[in-house]
Amino acid sequence: MKISEMAQQLGWETLIMPDPDVEVTGGYAGDLLSWVMGRAQAGNVWMTIMTNRNIMAVATLAGVSAVVVTEHAEIDGEIVKLAEEQDINLLRSAQPTFETAYAVGKLLEK
Template identity: 40%
Template sequence: MTVADWVRASSLEVLCGESYTARRQIHGGFCGDLLSWAMTHASENDAWMTVIGHVNTVAVAVLTKAACIVLADGAPLDEAAKKKAEENKMVVLRTQRSAFETAAELSALLQEEKRRKNE
């Protein structure tokens, strides 16, 4: 599933990187706000759900090759982070829902996609 597919199926707001959403594949998800933990546990092509909209979050997302960053609970994206995301072609989304609700939705959509491919 692409980031664009998820945005269309959900109430996610694209904060930056909209032109990259159709090319970014999501293979899984990661929830967490501790950057050092994310560096060692997030996987390539994960959608990373967090409430930390800081420049260092973008740096970790780029390092781990995340599909996108999703700011949960309506968390803000600071200007330095937005600039860094744009420079690194990182997609940043926002939702008013919790990270738990957002991850549950993503999981259901990925499972449905997998089921359709296996039919």
């Protein structure tokens, strides 16, 4: 499934989506950046409550299909700019991480 379809079906807010056609291969939920880099697979949607600048480097290096900030956590305009520069899809879910991950899982199972 394309990230743009997933975002639309799950009602996520799009902060910026430079690559709407990227395929979602699965998901990874976590806030500790070393764990994310070590375990998230390329193409995964990464669900996190972290919104500092470092998440952009981690998203780039891990090759995730999108960063999904959960709990409607505050996102600085500077982060959106970084995402744009680095071609990273940056989305936001109003739900907590568990509910967001559960919805992703259900959608990918279909």
